[in-house]
Amino acid sequence: MLEDKNPQRTPLEELGEFGLIDHLTKSFTTTQPSTIKGISDDAAVMEFGDLQTVMTTDLLVEGVHFDLAYAPLKHLGYKAVVVNLSDVSAMNAKPTQITVSIAVSNRFPLEALEELYAGIGLACKRYGVDLVGGDTTSSTKGLLISVTALGVAPKNDIVYRNQAKPNDLLVVTGDLGGAYLGLQVLEREKEVFKVNPNNQPDLAPYAYIVERQLKPEARTDIPELLKELEVKPTAMIDISDGLSSEILHLCKGSKVGCNLYEDKIPLDPQVISTSEEFELNSTMVALSGGEDYELLFTISQDDYPKIKGNPHLSVIGHMTEEKEGAHLVTRAQTKIPLEARGWNAMKS
Numbered sequence: 001m002l003e004d005k006n007p008q009r010t011p012l013e014e015l016g017e018f019g020l021i022d023h024l025t026k027s028f029t030t031t032q033p034s035t036i037k038g039i040s041d042d043a044a045v046m047e048f049g050d051l052q053t054v055m056t057t058d059l060l061v062e063g064v065h066f067d068l069a070y071a072p073l074k075h076l077g078y079k080a081v082v083v084n085l086s087d088v089s090a091m092n093a094k095p096t097q098i099t100v101s102i103a104v105s106n107r108f109p110l111e112a113l114e115e116l117y118a119g120i121g122l123a124c125k126r127y128g129v130d131l132v133g134g135d136t137t138s139s140t141k142g143l144l145i146s147v148t149a150l151g152v153a154p155k156n157d158i159v160y161r162n163q164a165k166p167n168d169l170l171v172v173t174g175d176l177g178g179a180y181l182g183l184q185v186l187e188r189e190k191e192v193f194k195v196n197p198n199n200q201p202d203l204a205p206y207a208y209i210v211e212r213q214l215k216p217e218a219r220t221d222i223p224e225l226l227k228e229l230e231v232k233p234t235a236m237i238d239i240s241d242g243l244s245s246e247i248l249h250l251c252k253g254s255k256v257g258c259n260l261y262e263d264k265i266p267l268d269p270q271v272i273s274t275s276e277e278f279e280l281n282s283t284m285v286a287l288s289g290g291e292d293y294e295l296l297f298t299i300s301q302d303d304y305p306k307i308k309g310n311p312h313l314s315v316i317g318h319m320t321e322e323k324e325g326a327h328l329v330t331r332a333q334t335k336i337p338l339e340a341r342g343w344n345a346m347k348s
């Protein structure tokens with residue numbers, strides 16, 4: 001986990017807008033050969049040769065997408081970058097640059113923004129992307145963060161959502177459900193803290209799932225792995241909203257149906273034990289939980305030998321004709337239509 005402590009509280013007015021931008025961005029250097037001009041001019045300049053460029057953006061609003069009571073600012077900065085890099089990876093592209101725009105109220109001292117940018121900086125370093133610009137403005141209430149990410153890939157490598165075919169295999173990376181359960185643990189501890197502020201939560205038994213929630217990683221390794229394996233997915237998407245919702249996106253985009261097998265869904269042991277503790281069905285957690293930032297993709301059956309046994313990849317189902325619809329095949333061999341359900345549908 002990332003440390004998040006700075007006792008000073010310097011008011012933002014002391015720096016002014018340009019002083020603030022300078023202060024926050026001075027430690028950022030650029031390393032991508034494609035970055036010609038980063039922060040400093042009216043616009044950044046990039047040079048990608050004959051590669052195609054992908055671009056994606058996300059807006060995070062305090063009180064809507066994050067709660068500063070349990071999301072430390074450093075983690076938030078890291079996560080704001082990661083969610084965008086995940087979208088770039090879902091195009092089978094390599095992230096190269098980001099911009100970061102913030103709106104802050106005067107409730108935030110300089111030290112808070114330093115924490116935010118420390119997290120942004122860590123993500124830039126970890127993933128080798130350059131911060132090349134942004135915008136800074138005030139807000140009357142709360143904090144808004146918008147990150148835009150650019151990435152590149154050879155034209156023929158880019159994977160869309162709309163080319164999955166019946167009989168293609170459905171594959172997912174990593175394991176699912178951890179981020180949602182991590183949030184449940186953090187929310188429970190927040191309530192405990194309200195009643196007894198001296199109570200120090202013991203999060204050790206939940207370390208993996210809390211980390212999945214607070215410090216998710218983007219699967220930028222997967223496009224590289226797929227290249228090594230000589231597999232080009234027919235369709236791909238990242239799992240931000242929960243497995244069932246993303247499967248339905250792939251089905252709709254590609255005009256196919258799907259059979260998803262409950263017993264194939266990869267779950268970490270901590271997801272299983274914590275689901276039991278919260279009296280949640282772990283399959284429902286994986287289906288509807290969201291924020292796992294794993295990749296979900298389809299491949300031709302011919303490519304199965306190339307991915308077979310790979311520890312990062314699980315085959316969880318196959319695509320069908322569109323008219324057959326999208327279903328979960330349960331352990332008891334019953335077929336249930338997949339629905340994009342909200343979190344509150346998960347109480348078992």
Ligand code: ADP
Nearest residue numbers: 021025039040041042100101102133134135136
């Ligand atoms: P402009 O007036 O053209 O919008 P700014 O004065 O807002 O330019 O920004 C100056 C430079 O600092 C630009 O390169 C801009 O992209 C960058 N920048 C502004 N705010 C941020 C931020 N929050 N994070 C990173 N870069 C920023």
Ligand code: MG
Nearest residue numbers: 134135136137
């Ligand atoms: Mg500006």
